């Protein structure tokens with residue numbers, strides 16, 4: 001696939017991607033997350049899929065004029081189908097996301113994701129962005145939220161039918177997550193997520209040392225949050241400039257995590 005980076009230079013990631021950063025805490029690949037050679041590099045039985053894929057709507061707002069168009073956002077990609085490959089193909093029990101572990105996917109509904117991601121139970125969460133969002137600026141109601149689907153991955157259809165993964169009343173807080181979106185002028189990516197929001201999701205669904213995977217990493221917020229929470233991160237991003245930004249941010253988070261560990 002050919003994409004355009006922020007310098008308007010056409011850049012195509014190589015087959016299998018290119019590792020831009022690798023450490024004990026994080027791996028960051030510049031690559032196409034639909035590429036089977038990239039998917040194969042994700043360690044088996046990882047602990048959490050937390051991702052924010054393109055939403056399939058061409059991005060259109062005044063705010064986004066600072067940013068380039070998001071690759072894969074034109075509705076031509078079956079994103080639930082792509083993410084299905086990241087949790088592990090149907091019938092595969094020794095790869096992808098570990099059984100009974102969780103997924104968080106921004107912008108898609110439980111109806112979109114339950115089948116492809118083999119979810120036993122789901123919850124519909126809402127990120128309240130606090131201030132008014134962008135999007136269609138002529139609409140009467142300005143979007144100030146995004147949906148996040150939470151789900152429990154259950155590999156076997158027979159287990160799902162028996163109710164495995166159904167949610168008990170263990171969620172620790174309400175389904176509205178209120179976190180200020182990265183401010184106008186300071187956001188590094190048109191869809192940048194707040195690190196504290198990602199940290200809450202990660203902290204709720206993993207333990208220290210778990211591996212968090214984000215195949216559409218953007219500016220790397222998932223990776224920053226994972227590293228600051230003492231987890232590990234595996235990130236893929238197709239846009240070279242975004243991938244390099246993710247490397248810078250994750251390296252800064254690693255420095256902080258190293259200092260915390262040394263105290």
Ligand SMILES: C[S@@+](CC[C@H](N)C(=O)[O-])C[C@H]1O[C@@H](n2cnc3c(N)ncnc32)[C@H](O)[C@@H]1O
Pocket residue numbers: 031032033034052053054055070071072189191192193194215216217218219220221222236237238239242
């Ligand atoms: C909604 S944004 C993610 C923003 C991110 N959560 C953040 O906080 O910065 C989706 C990202 O997916 C990337 N993307 C689109 N198609 C991709 C592909 N095939 N492989 C990997 N990344 C892709 C886009 O370049 C974009 O940066």
